[in-house]
Amino acid sequence: MEELALEIKQMIIDTLNLEEIAVHEIESEAPLFGDGLGLDSIDALELGLAVKNRYGVVLSAESEEMRQHFYSVATLAAFILTQRKLGA
Numbered sequence: 001m002e003e004l005a006l007e008i009k010q011m012i013i014d015t016l017n018l019e020e021i022a023v024h025e026i027e028s029e030a031p032l033f034g035d036g037l038g039l040d041s042i043d044a045l046e047l048g049l050a051v052k053n054r055y056g057v058v059l060s061a062e063s064e065e066m067r068q069h070f071y072s073v074a075t076l077a078a079f080i081l082t083q084r085k086l087g088a
Contacts, residue, residue: 004080005028005077006023008073009023009026010023011050011054012032012037015046016039016046027072027073028074029072029074030072031071032047032072032076033070033071036072047070051076051080055080055084057080058083
C-alpha cells in the first residue's frame with residue numbers, strides 16, 4: 001500500500017499543480033482538507049476526477065462515505081485497493 005500512497009501523493013501534486021510541495025512532505029495520515037494539506041472543494045472535484053481516470057474508481061461527490069475516503073492519502077489508498085478487489 002506504500003507504493004500506492006506514493007502514487008496518490010504524486011497524483012495530488014500533479015493534478016493540483018502543487019509544485020512547491022514534495023511527495024515526502026505530504027503525510028499519509030494527515031487530512032487533505034482544512035488544517036491538513038489545505039485542499040478545498042474545487043481541489044476535491046479535480047482530485048476525484050483524477051482518481052476516477054487513473055484508477056477507474058467510480059465516485060459520488062454527494063456521499064458522506066466518500067468524504068471519509070478522501071480524508072487522507074492513507075484512507076484514499078485503502079479505498080482504491082478495496083475497489084480494485086471488488087472489481088477483480
